[in-house]
Amino acid sequence: MYLADRSAPAGEKTAPGAGPGRTPAVAPAVLALGAVSLITDISSEMVTAVLPLYLIAGLGLSPLGFGALDGVWNGVSALVRLTGGHLADRIRNHKLIAGLGYGLSALCKPLLLLAHSAGPIGLVLALERTGKGLRTAPRDALISLSTPAEQQGRAFGVHRAMDTTGALLGPLAAFFILSAAVGGYDAVFGVSACVAALGVVVLILFVPGRAARGAAAAAVPAQAPHEGGPTAPAVGLREALALLRVPRLRALVLCAALLGLTTVSDAFVYLLLQDRTGLDARWFPLLPLGTATVFLLLAVPAGALADRIGRRTVFLAGHALLLAGYGLLLWAPALPALPHLVLALHGLFYAATDGVLPAAVATTVPGELRGTGLALVGTGQALARVACSLAFGGAWTLWGPGPALAAAAAGLLCCATVAGFVLRDPRATSPARPQAAPPAEPARRP
Template structure:
């Protein structure tokens, strides 16, 4: 049971309805559930910690530990791949145990544990192990966290809810790099100071999760006990209750697949791909992910086009984060109003326009601002909106695992895209590689328009 009243997530039998928020008018609902705001605060604090490390990590590895840029790219790709591989595990554990908050808490805890370990990692293998631990935590927490958001929000408001959460998350991504550069400028041992402050902030995020995020939800159904055979009756049997289409349970003749002991099985999440809408969403997310150039390469391309000095390179992500922060909530509301799939595909068209600007002969002073604005708009229109669209076709009992299926496919596709683009850049040069990526993205976007899910 959640703090917010939600049409899409009715309370289990026997659970009292939540009290109205202080000062709320009778019959009125809060614009965003308290659970969403609490999780947004956790993500804001955690992203401050994570982005502090992300902002200085390339310089630390290349200048401090002597890692080559190619080696850093491989390390970055590998630890992002670790995150993709464990996302399905996190979603499945949340569904199987019914404790999405607990599984997310383990993920946040692992990431927080990795921050102080960076103080002890003075070799590339040690840093790689710590980063793998951090990304394992991120992979475990992502799907259960998104499941908590979707389960606490009415179906017609999920785009707004995910937009609010992503906006708060991105506020942390905006603050983190700025805080890291301030510490580097004033601390004698800058890198260690950044890692220490990052560890303290990460621990604060875990505390906020434990104290302020509601942990109640519908418990996983136990194995049904055998019932005595009823006596014959002349009365007709009552009609079976209909599933709520808004939760994605309609059209599921077999119900939720469960293991012999009555618990939800991992196979149940994968079986969701048999549903046409779920399959279309996952396939489109995978194809578009394969054509998406990673953030690091976009920033490198922008630096090469503008001749930006190296000392300012690490501030480029702040431009993307600022655009994301400003646009996440408006685009989430727009997705609820005109359709999530339209906004999702439109976000990729914004990214395609950014690629076009990087390929164009334009060298005006507004170029970096325009590219970063489009880059941030891409994330604002796709990140939370995709999860809101997928939540509409996934049953409540499989919400975490179902969202993780989509997230895992997208993350693995983007991991492959990063490796492929890096190889193409090495073989052909940056402009031909980007041109191929742009053509592929245009084709994938056109296909996604044709494969639009009925309920998205």
């Protein structure tokens, strides 16, 4: 098994306050971005938690109409991600583009107070998802450019853990607001707008505009084209498209999309679990909290493990855990422990993949094209998952839940096997190991 070299290269500078040979576990910029994501996710998940009920029960939208709107929103977010990543690289200001994305999402929250029909609400939410797509790649680029190559997995794990904390707190906040406030849904939307504005303020005040030059240089593989630097050439569309000629990045794009085509969406996993176990409907809203709790607890250890033993190994192991969850849903007896086991495997899957994939991309793409590279992989994966949701919904309607899940499991097994073959070179997903310089010839005295 490939083990990453954890020793620091000779002559590498340590951060202020760190002892010789030691670097901070997580850069301050990563913690600041994690705080922004935590606050923003509280705001977003407050709306997400009540939106289906608000649209269907409150405004009379059909489930089919809601599903179509949800697919459009996710598709918009995935496509805009490419624009955000490339634009941030082109103007060389990832914080500005990320800030525009966070700001657009924050501005959309109070607009929900003015929209009282499905059409305007759909437009507002499409703009909100546009902001999310705009900020994702620049934010991840800032994380990677602030972190040495051998700590990328840990850094993304810390960020994803903080992000997931917000995802846990958001639905709980919405629950308490709906229980206590007179305004109902409008109260949730109003509080969500205030929280989103706080996230933008934290971004402006505490996230540095430029990544540390030393960390950024450490995160760029020596063999990648277009080495970054103060005099790096301007990034245009031609340079961005040329990234697809990099074999390692092309392999990551292919595998992320291939595995996304067989990754059943979270909502369907929870519906399958309820169908399989006969879980009471009142407990259904708590199922996402089970996945999120496991993800929160294990995101950092999984990222650190990926830094040590190789990101390919952990990434593929995550999909093996998801396949095991599918197997339990298909064949395990409907015991009381089944929901806990499935949710634990589901959370483990996210812990082993959600931060590990961008960490792998970060050590493959040069610094001045980091946002574009992250956007290419993320967009391919997101669009593939949208296609999987549409296909799985159709298969469920035609064949029933069991055969549909069996087909998805067979597809995931095949795609994971192909991904294991394509990513067999550990350098594609593991931290770049510095080549040791030959020992200097000792000076001879005459």
